[in-house]
Amino acid sequence: MKNTIDGKVVVIAGGARNLGGLLARDFAENGAKAVAIHYHSDSAKKAAEETLDAVKERGADGFIIQGDLSKPKENARLFSETKGKFGSVNIAINTAGMVLKKSIDDVTEAEYDKMFDVNSKAAFFFIKEAGKALSDNGKLVSVVTSLLGAYTDSYSTYAGAKAPVEHFTRAASKELGARGISVTAVGPGPMDTSFFYGQESKEAQEYHKSAAALSNFSKTGLTDLEDIVPFIRFLASDGWWITGQTILANGGYTTK
Numbered sequence: 001m002k003n004t005i006d007g008k009v010v011v012i013a014g015g016a017r018n019l020g021g022l023l024a025r026d027f028a029e030n031g032a033k034a035v036a037i038h039y040h041s042d043s044a045k046k047a048a049e050e051t052l053d054a055v056k057e058r059g060a061d062g063f064i065i066q067g068d069l070s071k072p073k074e075n076a077r078l079f080s081e082t083k084g085k086f087g088s089v090n091i092a093i094n095t096a097g098m099v100l101k102k103s104i105d106d107v108t109e110a111e112y113d114k115m116f117d118v119n120s121k122a123a124f125f126f127i128k129e130a131g132k133a134l135s136d137n138g139k140l141v142s143v144v145t146s147l148l149g150a151y152t153d154s155y156s157t158y159a160g161a162k163a164p165v166e167h168f169t170r171a172a173s174k175e176l177g178a179r180g181i182s183v184t185a186v187g188p189g190p191m192d193t194s195f196f197y198g199q200e201s202k203e204a205q206e207y208h209k210s211a212a213a214l215s216n217f218s219k220t221g222l223t224d225l226e227d228i229v230p231f232i233r234f235l236a237s238d239g240w241w242i243t244g245q246t247i248l249a250n251g252g253y254t255t256k
Contacts, residue, residue: 003137003237006031009086010236011078013038013069013126014096016048018193019143019225023093024051026229027236028060032091035062036082040069040096061086069096070117075125079133091236092130094123095143097162101154101199112157119161127172127183137180139236142169144246146187146223149254162187166246173244182243184235189223189250196222213252223250 010027014020015037024035035055039048048064055062065081067074082089098118100111123142130140147159148166165185173183190196190208200208209221218224231249235242248254 003139003240004031005091005233005237007033008090009034009036009082009088010091010093011036011038011082011089011130013078013092013094013122015039015093016044016051016064018095018195019188019191019228020093020095021047021051021054022225022229023095023232024062025054025058026233027091028055028058028062030233032060034082034086035060036078036085036089037062037064038069038078038096039064039066042066069094069122069126072125072128075122075129079129083133088135089130089133089138090135091139091141092126092134093141093143093232093236094126096122096126097143097145097195099155099158099195099199101158103154104156107157115157115161119158120164123162123165124168127168131172131176131181134176134179134181137240138182139240140172140176140181140183141232141235142185143232144185144187146189146248146250146254148187148246149248149256169246170244177243180240182235182240184242184244185246186228186232186235187246187248187250188228189248189253191228192220192222192224208253211253212250215251218251223253227251 012020015024016039144162169185215221
């Protein structure tokens with residue numbers, strides 16, 4: 001069964017920049033018909049517009065859409081507007097997330113609620129609405145974190161809020177398998193983005209840059225976005241036989 005990106009309609013949550021932005025460009029370059037680029041905050045609008053321009057330069061159609069995906073109705077709107085514009089949805093990828101590095105003692109109730117809204121609740125309803133919107137033989141990929149395989153302090157709410165997505169993925173793969181839909185989760189290691197640098201001290205940065213078995217072969221020592229993009233593209237095309245799995249793609253930073 002040959003699966004390609006050609007002619008497919010792709011929805012990318014958190015598609016304005018970093019991994020999501022690079023995925024949008026890559027899918028357009030590899031023949032996608034259209035890319036729906038979701039972004040959350042006003043501060044990401046310019047990046048979303050730039051990503052849309054890049055998608056169109058690569059020959060695909062697309063549009064940008066803002067929304068708070070911790071609200072179920074916003075997930076429904078994301079998929080309904082995409083189907084309304086392009087007639088179908090074939091691939092759905094959720095790269096959105098929020099990180100917090102704090103000891104359990106220092107985490108407030110508001111921070112706890114926010115972390116689970118962004119990383120868990122939003123992911124659940126993205127999967128739910130994607131499952132309803134995807135055409136048969138569609139692909140659904142959620143980005144989690146390699147901290148799911150780590151023994152560490154300070155990331156209780158980040159890894160804890162991402163952990164349920166592993167279970168959502170397994171359940172959805174069983175429920176959607178009869179329609180040929182593959183459902184997977186990908187856990188990159190610490191990536192060379194502002195998402196990483198905003199949380200880590202200089203000392204912690206140096207540790208993470210040397211922690212993976214393949215660190216010496218990375219440009220930065222961290223997980224490079226360019227190493228994750230083709231992996232997700234594979235899962236969304238010829239890698240369709242992989243389903244129900246959470247895969248830690250991190251150069252040997254953590255394992256499960």
